[in-house]
Amino acid sequence: MPKLIINKLGPVxxxxxxxxxxxxxxxxxxxxxxxxxxxxxxxxxxKDDIIELAKSQALDATPVYxxxxxxxxxxxxxxxxxxxxxxxxxxxxxxxxxxxxxxxMYMEYHFTKTCYVKISLENDSRYSTPNYIWIxxxxxxxxxxxxxxxxxxxxxxxxxxxxxxxxxxxxYEIFEDSCSVVYIPAGRSMITLxxxxxxxxxxxxxxxxxxxxxTCTKDYLERILRLKPEFSExxxxxxxxxxxxGLSPRLVAQALDLTQKILRGTYxxxxxxxxxxxEDGKYVKINFSSSGxxxxxxxxxxxxxxxxxxxxxxxxxxxxxxxxxxKSQKYITELIALVNNCGHSIVLTTHSxxxxxxLNNLLYAKTISPQARKEANKIIRESLWLDYNAFDSWFVKNxxxxxxxxxxxxxxxxEKIDEISKVINEDFERLLxxxxxxxxxxxKSIEKSIVKSYD
Numbered sequence: 001m002p003k004l005i006i007n008k009l010g011p012v013x014x015x016x017x018x019x020x021x022x023x024x025x026x027x028x029x030x031x032x033x034x035x036x037x038x039x040x041x042x043x044x045x046x047k048d049d050i051i052e053l054a055k056s057q058a059l060d061a062t063p064v065y066x067x068x069x070x071x072x073x074x075x076x077x078x079x080x081x082x083x084x085x086x087x088x089x090x091x092x093x094x095x096x097x098x099x100x101x102x103x104x105m106y107m108e109y110h111f112t113k114t115c116y117v118k119i120s121l122e123n124d125s126r127y128s129t130p131n132y133i134w135i136x137x138x139x140x141x142x143x144x145x146x147x148x149x150x151x152x153x154x155x156x157x158x159x160x161x162x163x164x165x166x167x168x169x170x171x172y173e174i175f176e177d178s179c180s181v182v183y184i185p186a187g188r189s190m191i192t193l194x195x196x197x198x199x200x201x202x203x204x205x206x207x208x209x210x211x212x213x214x215t216c217t218k219d220y221l222e223r224i225l226r227l228k229p230e231f232s233e234x235x236x237x238x239x240x241x242x243x244x245x246g247l248s249p250r251l252v253a254q255a256l257d258l259t260q261k262i263l264r265g266t267y268x269x270x271x272x273x274x275x276x277x278x279e280d281g282k283y284v285k286i287n288f289s290s291s292g293x294x295x296x297x298x299x300x301x302x303x304x305x306x307x308x309x310x311x312x313x314x315x316x317x318x319x320x321x322x323x324x325x326x327k328s329q330k331y332i333t334e335l336i337a338l339v340n341n342c343g344h345s346i347v348l349t350t351h352s353x354x355x356x357x358x359l360n361n362l363l364y365a366k367t368i369s370p371q372a373r374k375e376a377n378k379i380i381r382e383s384l385w386l387d388y389n390a391f392d393s394w395f396v397k398n399x400x401x402x403x404x405x406x407x408x409x410x411x412x413x414x415e416k417i418d419e420i421s422k423v424i425n426e427d428f429e430r431l432l433x434x435x436x437x438x439x440x441x442x443x444k445s446i447e448k449s450i451v452k453s454y455d
Contacts, residue, residue, distance in 0.1 A: 001226050002177075003110040004043070008102045009095065011036040013399030020392045022346045024412075025355060026404075028398035033349040034186070035095075037316050040347055041092050041216055043109035044314055047116060047171055050145070053082045054167060055159050058152040080137075080145040088133040091119055094215045098131040105131075111175045114140045121157075135175070144174055179314045179345060182223065182306065183216045184299055186318040187350075191221060191288050192274075192286055192294040216316075224298055227305060231269040234277070235259060235301075239308045246310055251342065254383060255307055258335040259300045265299055292323040296332060303339050312344040321352040333358040337384045354419045359393070362386040363411050394407070 006015040012032040017023075019040065025033040057079060060241040077085075092098065098105075098121060108118035118136040137145075152167060153160045215219070230238060239252045260266060265276040265283075274286035276293055286297065299320055306313045320336065323330040333355050340346045350356065366385040368376040376382075388410035395404040404413045415422075 002112075004036070004039060004107075005109075006036065006039055006107045008105045009039070009107055011399055012036060012396075015401050017392070017394065017401060018356060020447065021074065021390035021393070022340050023348065023391040024356075024359060024391075025347075025349045025396055025401075026351065026393065029351070031396040032208070032399065032401075033396050036401075037183075037318060037347055037349055038094055038216055039107055039109075040314075040334060041181055041183050042090065042107075043111075043117060044177070044179070046087070047175050048180070049084060049086055049166075050079075050092065050171060051168060053086060054071055054079060054148065055164070057150060058154050058159060060124075078145075079149045080142060083145060084135040085137050087117075087119070090215055091133050093213075093218075097332050098133055101131055103131055109138075111177060113140060115174050115176075117141070117148045134161075140174055144171065156400060174241075180313045181314045181316065182302055183203075183219055183316045184320075185216050185220055186317060186322065189291060189294040189323070191224065192297060220298075223302070226268045226276070227301070230305065231267060231301060234266050234268045235304050236266070241390065247308055247342065251338070251383060252308065255304055255335065255338060255382065257330050258338070259304055262296055262324070262331045262335070263293055263300060265293075267301055292325070292328065296320070296324060296328075299332065300335070306344070307339055309340060310343075312343055312345075314347065316347040317340065318349045319351065320348070321350060321355050326354045329354040330358045334362070334384050337362050339385055340386070341383060353417050356393075356412055359386065359391075360411045360414075363388055363391065364422060367410055 002019040004015065004017055006012050006313075008014075011030055013037050015032070015036060025036060027033055048260060075394050102123060103123050103444045106120035108116055110116040111283065116138045120134045120136065122134040123130075123133040131217060148167060220443070239256065263276065265278045268275045268277050268283070275283040276286060276289050276297070277283045286294065299317060303315065315336075317336065320332050324332065329352055336346055347418060361380060362384055363386045365376055365380045366387055373382065388405075393404050393406075393412045395402045405411070406413045420438060
């Protein structure tokens, strides 16, 4: 199982965890949940970085056919060196400047027992900048980069498809991972709010302005701009268009039902305009829709799109509950569980006890005895049940992480879900006790007054 290790990165003092199929992170704001999620994104997209760099290397070496790409690399530079340079830049665009970081900061990801990448800070005086970002890679990965330097060939039609197929196959075997990564950040509504102007704004940004965007937000923004036209006929058409989905009609119908319940309508991209189509057939432009719809619409679109594509995805979703009523929080958690059960991986950050409570229900349903499963399915559909053995929940607090799964009952510990409720209840009980004491004091004062008056 892959392993992530972090030491003194942002608010995270120490973190070491094995990465399961479904990972949930909860805890107070600014505790480090997003930092951990971004670290997972950083490492899990390295294989994609290698592919793009290899393609860029081939095209740049063949100017008669090539077009400069966003990852264009200096002519003659090796694939290994190009990757190291790019990972430094990627680190800065993901986590900010290394100058103010402690010099013993490091993070590493072990993809397999023999394949890993480590990022650390170097204090060697040879480098002109403080806290130089140092890249360490396993020998297996170094050998691959050396062996595949300038191995992709270019035809009049572009990169050789056969060369690229072999390159990817060998690379995925080293990482033991062919999964693409889709990052859905917090604060999504602003991007949705600027829907009409988004294409223009991004097109007019220069390279420096684009590089100023953090990598996760840039990835999310570009993905939305690229996929909008796919939704011209809505989600239903997307699901049932010819050859698009090998997913069972039952699961597609469940996913559609959940998205409609959450969005309270259906999404459509028509004539350059994002719309929410209501039940009566009327529509509202996305920038005039509710804050809840603006926050969740592209979570739903991306989950559904890749679900019907049946391409294995790691979804990293920050705070899916934002601006949603508790019942809708339940539905979106169930949709995420459905996507997970269809073969996709999930990294989830949340503050919501409703999300955590729903996850617990889905975990608990899986523990029901085989004899009672038919009845349990009537309460919670079996397609939503979560497997405890492929699920982890972590509580992030004071720079550390704590596994908050209960091994005995195969659920998230209730005390973690109820932690803030406990504080609120304690305040209420103290106020209630104070009120009782005040009543007693008041009653005694009245009694004394009556006695005095009688005397």
